[in-house]
Amino acid sequence: MSTEGQVITCKAAVAWEPNKPLVIEDVQVAPPQAGEVRIKILFTALCHTDAYTWSGKDPEGLFPCILGHEAAGIVESVGEGVTEVQPGDHVIPCYQAECRECKFCKSGKTNLCGKVRGATGAGVMMNDRKSRFSINGKPIYHFMGTSTFSQYTVVHDVSVAKIDPQAPLDKVCLLGCGVPTGLGAVWNTAKVEPGSIVAVFGLGTVGLAVAEGAKAAGASRVIGIDIDPKKFDRAKNFGVTEFVNPKDHDKPIQQVLVDLTDGGVDYSFECIGNVSVMRAALECCHKGWGTSVIVGVAASGQEISTRPFQLVTGRVWKGTAFGGFKSRSQVPWLVDKYMKKEIKVDEYVTHNMTLGEINEAFRYMHGGDCLRCVLKMQD
Ligand SMILES: NC(=O)c1ccc[n+]([C@@H]2O[C@H](COP(=O)([O-])OP(=O)(O)OC[C@H]3O[C@@H](n4cnc5c(N)ncnc54)[C@H](O)[C@@H]3O)[C@@H](O)[C@H]2O)c1
Ligand SMILES: N[C@@H](CCC(=O)N[C@@H](CSCO)C(=O)NCC(=O)O)C(=O)O
Ligand SMILES: [Zn+2]
Ligand SMILES: [Zn+2]
Numbered sequence: 001m002s003t004e005g006q007v008i009t010c011k012a013a014v015a016w017e018p019n020k021p022l023v024i025e026d027v028q029v030a031p032p033q034a035g036e037v038r039i040k041i042l043f044t045a046l047c048h049t050d051a052y053t054w055s056g057k058d059p060e061g062l063f064p065c066i067l068g069h070e071a072a073g074i075v076e077s078v079g080e081g082v083t084e085v086q087p088g089d090h091v092i093p094c095y096q097a098e099c100r101e102c103k104f105c106k107s108g109k110t111n112l113c114g115k116v117r118g119a120t121g122a123g124v125m126m127n128d129r130k131s132r133f134s135i136n137g138k139p140i141y142h143f144m145g146t147s148t149f150s151q152y153t154v155v156h157d158v159s160v161a162k163i164d165p166q167a168p169l170d171k172v173c174l175l176g177c178g179v180p181t182g183l184g185a186v187w188n189t190a191k192v193e194p195g196s197i198v199a200v201f202g203l204g205t206v207g208l209a210v211a212e213g214a215k216a217a218g219a220s221r222v223i224g225i226d227i228d229p230k231k232f233d234r235a236k237n238f239g240v241t242e243f244v245n246p247k248d249h250d251k252p253i254q255q256v257l258v259d260l261t262d263g264g265v266d267y268s269f270e271c272i273g274n275v276s277v278m279r280a281a282l283e284c285c286h287k288g289w290g291t292s293v294i295v296g297v298a299a300s301g302q303e304i305s306t307r308p309f310q311l312v313t314g315r316v317w318k319g320t321a322f323g324g325f326k327s328r329s330q331v332p333w334l335v336d337k338y339m340k341k342e343i344k345v346d347e348y349v350t351h352n353m354t355l356g357e358i359n360e361a362f363r364y365m366h367g368g369d370c371l372r373c374v375l376k377m378q379d
Helices: 048-054 103-107 117-121 169-176 178-190 205-216 231-236 253-260 275-283 327-339 355-366
Strands: 008-014 023-029 036-045 070-078 090-093 133-135 138-140 152-156 160-162 197-201 221-225 242-244 267-270 291-294 316-319 349-354 372-376
Touching: 008 355, 023 152, 023 355, 036 090, 036 169, 048 355, 070 169, 090 169, 160 327, 169 178, 169 327, 169 349, 169 372, 178 205, 178 267, 178 291, 178 316, 178 327, 197 205, 197 275, 205 221, 205 231, 205 267, 221 231, 221 253, 242 253, 253 275, 267 275, 275 291, 349 355, 355 372
Parallel strands: 197 221, 197 267, 221 242, 267 291, 291 316, 349 372
Antiparallel strands: 008 023, 023 133, 036 070, 036 152, 036 372, 070 090, 090 160, 133 138
């Protein structure tokens, strides 16, 4: 029986308050309005940014909300005026939209899109500035324009990437955030050249994807830095050639790296979200040209600092969102690259669980062994 035009009641993990366990609730999901798409979510992974907002440290965090932004599913129905997807299409919801019409999209200089960002930051849909989620009439906020910890979600049409229907959704859900972020930080933001020396701070999913991207770009050395020595063995499979544990050294880590590389690295990437490490990542760069890319998300109130002399003498400080990839155009391309075995995805999935086990899944995520935990969303 078609559910088009009907309110759907389904299971979702609701964050009622910061840091309190998520609660599996029966949630009402309203039909999509003009320019909106309702998606049946089949698989979602957890990302550290979900935990960050859940912690209450995200200035854009609103409660109660439905978190989740790294997922894949099938279009259930579309609202008026939606032309690029239809029911049955396999899709990845994208927290970074791409409308192709706004000042940002037309600039050719960024993957950021301005069309729906105001609404997604306020936890509502652009059309009527209201939520499509409710529990017995009480609205529940959206999150990052995706809210994938729900069996059904409603997103803006500019936030939907249509993908190859042959692609396994329990794997390519990862292409909604962490893996593209790392690859794109190297390929789009830094534009690493063959022969470069690269330093990667933090060897979680994002840092490993940076290493993979750097290897593919022809880097001559990929130095992985992590305080957890368990990370090193696995990282070799992703392209890391040398390891440095800051705990093994008395000198500041930037000095250790400068000494190891005859004056500093060509490119560094901070994939942790720690502002002191961001400084070290900049300061381990080579004088005259070294570029450091901030990928990690630091909490509200945190600030970066360095001596301006570091920049005067030619180092460059940059940041990246979703690795600079244009979501609707390039996520399908990434899926195709995965299908052709040109990029890894399966290797990042260390745990598989169900929606009902989501609190336990977050505990695993914070443990050192987990890269990505994928939740099966449907019974
Ligand atoms: N910019 C973006 O678009 C974007 C997208 C996705 C994720 N992120 C952010 O990227 C960051 C990394 O995500 P992840 O999933 O890989 O996280 P993760 O927690 O799996 O990995 C972080 C790694 O850093 C290591 N670490 C912690 N403190 C350290 C220190 N002081 N020195 C060296 N290593 C240290 C940890 O041991 C861990 O291996 C998070 O902040 C996440 O929110 C940003
Ligand atoms: N609301 C947060 C923003 C955190 C942030 O920087 N998010 C990244 C994506 S992290 C994905 O795991 C991002 O792409 N930001 C660009 C954007 O949000 O438009 C805060 O204010 O700290
Ligand atoms: Zn993420
Ligand atoms: Zn746009």
